[in-house]
Amino acid sequence: DQQVKQNSPSLSVQEGRISILNCDYTNSMFDYFLWYKKYPAEGPTFLISISSIKDKNEDGRFTVFLNKSAKHLSLHIVPSQPGDSAVYFCAATDSGNTPLVFGKGTRLSVIA
Amino acid sequence: DAGVIQSPRHEVTEMGQEVTLRCKPISGHDYLFWYRQTMMRGLELLIYFNNNVPIDDSGMPEDRFSAKMPNASFSTLKIQPSEPRDSAVYFCASSFNVETQYFGPGTRLLVL
Numbered sequence: 001d002q003q004v005k006q007n008s009p010s011l012s013v014q015e016g017r018i019s020i021l022n023c024d025y026t027n028s029m030f031d032y033f034l035w036y037k038k039y040p041a042e043g044p045t046f047l048i049s050i051s052s053i054k055d056k057n058e059d060g061r062f063t064v065f066l067n068k069s070a071k072h073l074s075l076h077i078v079p080s081q082p083g084d085s086a087v088y089f090c091a092a093t094d095s096g097n098t099p100l101v102f103g104k105g106t107r108l109s110v111i112a
Numbered sequence: 113d114a115g116v117i118q119s120p121r122h123e124v125t126e127m128g129q130e131v132t133l134r135c136k137p138i139s140g141h142d143y144l145f146w147y148r149q150t151m152m153r154g155l156e157l158l159i160y161f162n163n164n165v166p167i168d169d170s171g172m173p174e175d176r177f178s179a180k181m182p183n184a185s186f187s188t189l190k191i192q193p194s195e196p197r198d199s200a201v202y203f204c205a206s207s208f209n210v211e212t213q214y215f216g217p218g219t220r221l222l223v224l
Contacts (some may be wrong), residue, residue: 099168101157
């Protein structure tokens, strides 16, 4: 039973264009969401987060959007750069009462 | 700070052998997490500790897996006996809370 789903295993985008990575969740108790980025042979690193009291959080080229009614969030990267090529994991928790639940990840390839 | 340190980085062993993975968390972090990453299941939480005490081990696959945290600066994950289906990348992570976790580089385990 997957509580956090990333339905696209991979995504290919041209350099300079927008990358949109999607994530769906089923547990209505989740109220804090994070994106992690993982390069080969390294551990995941925290990228950006959003609380359920917001519907958008922006950090430079990275923006996360949250649609609570649809139980959906997305990560936008604009403009995409080759260095963004990595696996992106979506994660969720309920106010820190339970550990993070991760999706399976989406492999982003940014083509120069 | 050196970040979360894991050893070994790579381990190749034969079925039936005992495997011990090691982790040194970031100093001052109260939480320590062990994850397993596979293509099929993504990033799964195996067990986590708070102040050296195991809080939730419901993700541990079976009795062949055990984890200890004898002090705040060291944890082990042991598999005995190991099986080919245990082949995966094992990550250790630490944090001040259950949300923003800092991951080690992982141990890539191959059981032949």
